[in-house]
Amino acid sequence: MSTFIHGGTVVSPISAQPMDVLIDGGKVVALLSPGDTSFGSDLASSADTVIDATGKYVVPGGVDCHTHMELPFGGTFASDTFETGTRAAAFGGTTTIVDFAVQKAGERVQDGLAAWHAKADGQCAIDYGFHQIIGGVDDDSLKAMDELVAEGITSFKLFMAYPGVFFSDDGQILRAMQTAANNGAMMMMHAENGTAIDVLVAQALARGDTSPRWHGLTRPWETEEEATHRAIMLARLTGAPLYIVHMSAKQAVTTLAASRAEGYNVFGETCPQYLYLSLEEQLSAPGFEGAKWVCSTPLRSREEGHQDELWKALRTGDLSVVSTDHCPFCFKEQKELGVVNFSKIPNGIGSVEHRMDLLYQGVVDGRISLPRWVELCCTTPARMFGLHPRKGEIVPGADGDVVVYDPNARTRISVETHHMNMDHSAWEGYEIAGGVDTVLSRGTVVVQRGEYLGTKGHGKFLRRGLSSYLT
Ligand code: URP
Ligand code: ZN
């Protein structure tokens, strides 16, 4: 089955040029300058599927390397299944996710991974891989890390937050990093000082400060910056590559940038919520409304200027990736678990459907270039987590994961129209200048002009290689 996409502007991480794209057998076969007849002069009539992309951008399918489908958290589960979450991702132009398999302390890592395979297998609309959360670092789990690398699980997340749940202490972090330094895996870190935060939370609750806003006030930027610094120092000590997830505090990014400037393999991601939303506007919404935006790290103060600094770091390269940390919970019965106590609100925001659109606004607003949009949302996450060149760039030999993006479309985000399994939207009423037109996964059209044409089970598990960023 061949597909010919013609008339558009192909955007790569380094350029935006008028080009036609030929896909066959699920793979990109060629990028052709307009008028190039080396694959035949009548592709626009002879290909099995012809897509006219005139006036549109042709970009690689998005790679969202931080999602949590069905994550158990706070006595409930993230509300998107692999079926609903990957379908929503496809609607938004994301054609690959990397989700987090969970090992809790006391469980075997292999059992945690098997449970994640069982949740995802046969359910997904788009391709998927797994990182592995190690919730209990011990001799067995360290050994399992080596086994998992051989199975294509080449990155491991530890938590400096959530004592008693996923938390690792410094000695455990050190040992896991030593293992990664040895087997080539990427360490991922949730960098917040969880034990200090727990004291601040207990003190706030004892004072009667129970509303969602206190979730943010009890996780001040110092707790993120301190943990970021500590994680980086342990990575430097062991020689492990380190990727800090969901960075929101400008001070933590400054700390990261300093070690990057010294040449260490330390990387950072941020998420759309930290670029657009704030402690003052969303988390402090009247009544219990702010619960919709309870996530960790928390939304930061706009007055303190975190959002502008994160955009700057995305432009300069101090931050490498934009993922969503998609972890949706419904307001009714899920977020409401914390109605009298903010610390019981399940942590997470759902955005898997909106990442490409939300970041495209950075292009419209002149904060990042068109190629940088593609680099942040597609190419670098693929390279970072061992999926490139199969994913993340439209080049011959890559999977035919392509998005035709219409800069003249207008998209209004709403719970009424989104496809995520959530009863609210953290982005309600957001107006996007631009919109996804057509989405192909391995050459198959899965979304066209708002209609889902994909199938459950089309998405396949991806065995990942080691990061392209390691020397
Ligand atoms: O609030 C968040 N981030 N929820 C998901 C779990 C995590 O820490 O990534
Ligand atoms: Zn986290």
Ligand code: ZN
């Ligand atoms: Zn997360």
